[in-house]
Amino acid sequence: MRADRRRPTPALRPTQARRPRPIPRPPRARPRLILRRTPEMTNDAIRSALEAVLEDMGAPTGTITLEQPRDPTHGDVATNVALTLAKPLSRAPRQIAEEIAEKFDLAAAGVDAVEVAGPGFLNFRLASGSVVSALDDILEADTTWGRSEGGKGQAVMVEFVSANPTGPLHVGHGRQAALGDGVAALLDWTGWKVHREYYYNDAGRQIDQLALSVRARYRQALGVDEAVPDDGYRGEYVKDVANALVAEVADRYVEDNSDEALDAIRTHAVKMLREEQDRDLNDFRVSFDEYFLESSLYSGGRVDGTIQDLKNTGLVYEHDGATWLKTSQFGDQKDRVMVRSNGQPTYFLPDVAYHMTKWERGFERVINVQGADHHGTVDRVRAGLQALGLPSGYPEYVLHQMVRVVQDNEQVKFSKRTGSGMTLRELYEQVGVDVARYFFQMRKPDAHLLFDLDIALDQSDKNPMYKVQYAHARMCSIFRKGEMELEDVEAGSAELSMLSHELELELVKRLVEFASVIERAARGSSPHVVCDYLERTAGAANSWYHAGNPSRNPELAVLTGDPALRRARLALARAVQIVLRNGLTLLGIDAPTRMVREDDQEN
RNA sequence: GCGCCUGUAGCUCAGCUGGAUAGAGCAUCGGCCUUCUAAGCCGAAUGUCGUAGGUUCGAGUCCUACCAGGCGCGCCA
Incomplete structure (x- = not known):
């Protein structure tokens, strides 16, 4: 039964291409009537x-x-x-x-x-050959190898980053950006229709503090002595925002303490900081389908509407002058205040209103990626939504622990710009976007992430991200050496059963697993599973490649003398290249066909 | 005090629905090497899976208690 996969030794035919084609190939496989064995x-x-x-x-x-x-x-x-x-x-x-x-x-x-x-x-x-035949499927699928359809095209929203526009993004946001983007990519690769969303808290008290801080710096810049509020924002960036305001309006607000003036300052500050965040994320290769503004919940009447809806459930009561919701009925540890005794809603209310819009916008599945320090809000929000009739597990949460950046065994804490932790941009401008994205995704969200700058800056195989990229580039280099293009290796062009070495078979088995690895990673919202897989696969590929080094075992080289064996090994090299590239692509990381080290450029 | 997360090799971490002798990388040690261009390759050594019970054919994985660390427990966001 295996024999029917064999093809007769191809007749040589004249080289037809503009490019040299050192390896004669059989004619393009006939339409394959044989069922492929997955x-x-x-x-x-x-x-x-x-x-x-x-x-x-x-x-x-x-x-x-x-x-x-x-x-x-x-x-x-x-x-x-x-x-x-x-x-x-x-x-x-x-x-x-x-x-x-x-x-x-x-x-x-x-x-x-x-x-x-x-x-x-x-x-x-x-049966021998059964394993190895999967290589043809990989070559055939190419950029779609690893994709599956379990999601059936259903809509899913991933909400992530959602930082307040009160300052630059720091490394913790970076972890969330990379992680959220990875989760979204996993869902995409498993057949979901993914919507990436960013929620801007542009209406709260923190924004007021920002406005007051900017106003103080603005007046200082114009020679007026006004202190930044005690709980205001003190980073250098606030001065940048203030200076930009000076450039725009000169001294218009120096003595104007009206609400209108503060509003204008607030608008200016939020706009400028949002633009900076967007720039930082964009350069980090993270983008969103929708930016949802908290302020729109108020202006659109959603917050008031939600109070009404909750009151209609009969689960609302007054106590000590405040309005409470019986969230404890739905597993929350205690009841929560919706409207304070001073008439102001708590943060809980717009949160519920916001999540109702997710449901009403057609997202029956939503994943919120958040820092673990917010885990206290999970039960509360779910309870509020349940009160309004939504299912109990809605939305899902991926909570991630904090990031520590370490260099020379010491924690890096300093950032001139923010006065506190390192910013995301400072990090990726130092180590590169590829390394930063990889490091943020290579640990499971539950675990604290130790970002080791010494390893991140190392450009050898010791750095797991480079290890994977090198393996990919090595496969590509084989084709250059053979004066071929990657696309020259097509499904059905080789007698794959000639691959029999242990290293080759191990590699094939790994490549075949790819789609199930992605499914498992998607199921657990765990991009680190993909990193782990890529690192091991790259290791196996590197071993195979090095084993064929002419100075060691020339008979194991891909570009070996026997044309048939060479074709089979080229198919394997191509399949490795496809899997590594697809994996890196999923993680939002480049898959270079050749590597240039910084040191090399200097020479 | 209550709740969530974490505890696996010297370090950083994997470990799928409970499966066979618990795995990687770094560091360490030993041996090669200048390449199918790539500061490399090959090999070795390393464990009370936090502790103590329990569940069962079988537990790093599930349950209970405890210990240690992180985080959260407002009419803050």
Whole structure:
């Protein structure tokens, strides 16, 4: 059955291209009538063969799980059914496994061998060529390899960053920007229709503090002695905003303490700082489909409408002059105030109003990416939404821990511009956007992130981001060396079963896993899973590449003498390149075809 | 005091739905090397999975208690 994939040795045909083509290729594969064998199909075949045996033995068939063993000596596919059946059949697991192995139909499952191992595992070794044939699928899929359709095109909103426009973005926002963008990309790659949203809190008390701080600096700039409020903003950037205001309006507001004047200052400050944030994010390759302004909730009447709606639920009461909502009925630790005794709504209210708009805009699934310091608001917001009839788990949250930037074993805290922590821009202008994005995504959100500048600045393979980029560039360099283009290697152009070296087979197995890795990462909103995969795959690719170094094992080189073997290895190199590139693309990182070190440029 | 997160090799961290002998990178040690251009390659050593119980064929993974660290517990945002 494997034989039908073989193609006759191609007849040589004249080189036809403008470019030299050192490697004669077979004619483009005929329309492929042969069903391609995906890993899922292989598993299905094994599964149904197992079900047949279990039925024969009178055992339940519902619980078969197949997995890929870590240890390659445990075969290509393994199952623990015999272990799980020990109890229902009240027999020793190994004995059950022996019987299954004996009755198993190897040919029907496309398996070369099955053996019993350990406490009763069944290990299957796939027919040779079955694994390696997946390379054609990778070449065929190219930029879409790794994509899947589980999301069925449904709409999902990812809200992230949502920083107050009161100052420059810092490294914590950077983690959130990269993480949120990664989560959004994972959803996109698994078939969701993703909407990226940024919520600007442009209406709160903090904005008032900003306006007062800017006004003080503005007056100072014009020689008037006015102190910045105690709880105001003190970073250097406030002076920049004030100086820009001087340039724009000269001394118009020096003695004007009216609300109108303060409004104008506030508007000026918010506009300028928002523009700076947008610039910082844009240069960090993060962009949004929609910017939602908190102020629009008030001006559009949504906040008042939400109070009314909540009152209509009968879950609202007055106490000590304030208006409360019985959020404790929905799992919150205590009831919350919606409207203070002074008539001002608390932050809780616009928050609920905002999330109602998400639902009403058609997003039945929403993921909020936030710093873990906000976890206290999760139950509260959900409770408010439940009171209005939304489902209990709405919205979902990805909460991430803080970032520490470390250099020479010491924490970097200083930023001239903000007077406190390092800004996002300061970070990525130092280490590069690719490294910053990778480092922010390579740890699971739950864990504190230690951003080690020494490693980030290292441009060797010690830096995981460069390790992946180097592996990608190495694959590309093979093609340059062979005077070919990447596109010259097409699906069906090689006799893939010639790939038989352990390093090659290990690599192929990894490449095949790619889509399931992305699905798992998407399921857990965990871009770090992709980083981990890319790093390991790059490691395997680098080992393979280095093994073929002419000074070591020239017979393992991709550009080896045997044309057929060379074609097969080029297909593998191309497939590696595709997977690494797609993975980096998902993470929002470049996949250069060649690497230039800064040191090289200096020379 | 209550709630959430974290605790895995010297360091930074993976560990999928509970599976086989707990894995990477850095650092350390040993040996190669100048390339299918890439400060490189190959190999070795390293563990009380915070502690103590429990669940079961099987626990780093699930449950309970405790210890340590971070964060949150306003009519602040």
